[in-house]
Amino acid sequence: MESPEAVDQQGVRSVQRAxxxxxLLTDDRPIVSVRDIVEATGLAKTTVLRLVSTLEHNGLLWATTNGYMAGPGLWRWAHLARKSWELPPETQTGMRELATRQRETVNLYVARDIYRVCVAQQESPQPLRHVVRVGDELPMWAGASSKVLLRDASPGLLERIAKGSPHGPGHAGVMREWIDAAAVAGYGESHGEREAGLSAVAAPVLGRSGGVVAALALSGPSIRFTPDRVAEFADDLKTMARQMSERGFDRPFGTPA
Incomplete structure (x- = not known):
């Protein structure tokens, strides 16, 4: 007889597999076949069929002649997520205007443990631009947004982030220097730290308690992020981030309690 711990681990593993x-479903691949799933996950076909059947039974997958697509059961979750995370109209308008004015991609990030998550975006109008998908998780060991999001981070959190970076545990000290410099300047900037040729500038959005709850950023090709432009970006971002903070950002994506 399996121990409760073994049963629990098996359940967690099944959830992770599901x-x-x-x-595997993306904008570029809206339908996946059983063969696609087997090849991508390395799971046995019998295991995949069992998991797919469970997901289909719960409405999370929908069978088609070519494979499986997102099921209608996800609509309920999508509605809840949109209700919780959709930005107020004035903030959406501000981000659109900022992207138009500065001609670079505008992103809004929040921290989730050792990652930063993109929760809103307005793409640059230029053909050569930087774009991440809403919902994408990016590492916190580099990047302008990380430098402002981690302003109040504990040494333990910085150590955990650094441990998973390409630079190793010693990177925690470098991160602390970056974070402190961003706190003094009122904004963070990065140039090729995570991806060569990519730059960003970010300003902190504060909650009612004064803590950093989000990072508003402009990102794009490094060749366009000259010192003069960085200064201009920083001023614009700080102004908008301050306005967002003043409107109240402890619960930024819903009606305040």
Missing amino acids: LGILG
């Missing part, structure tokens, strides 16, 4: 299957 989420992994759903994660």
Whole structure:
């Protein structure tokens, strides 16, 4: 007889596998076949069929002649997510205007443990631009947004982030220097730290308690992020971030309690 711990681990593994299957669905690949799933996950076909059947039974997948697509059961979750995370109209308008004015992509990030998550975006109008998808998780060991999001981070959190970076545990000290410099300047900037040729500038959005709850950023090709432009970006971002903070950002994506 299996121990409760073994049963629990098996259940967690099954959930992770099911989420992994759903994660294979993207804008570029809206339908996946059983063969696609087997090849992508390395799971046995019998295991994949069992997981797919469970997901289909719960409405999370929908069978088609070519494979499986996102099921209608996800609409309920999508509605809840949109209700919780959709930005107020004035903030959406401000981000659109900022992207138009500065001609670079505008992103809004929040921290989730050792990652930063993009929760809103307005793309640059220029053909050569930087774009991440809403919902994407990026590492916190580099980037302008990380430098402002981690302003109040504990040494333990910085150590965990640094441990998973390409630079190793010693990177925690470098991160602390970056974070402190961003706190003094009122904004963070990065140039090729995570991806060569990519730059960003970010300003902190504060909650009612004064803590950093989000990072508003402009990002694009490094060749366009000259010192003069960085200064201009920083001023614009700080102004908009301050306005967002003044409107109240402890619960930024819903009606305040």
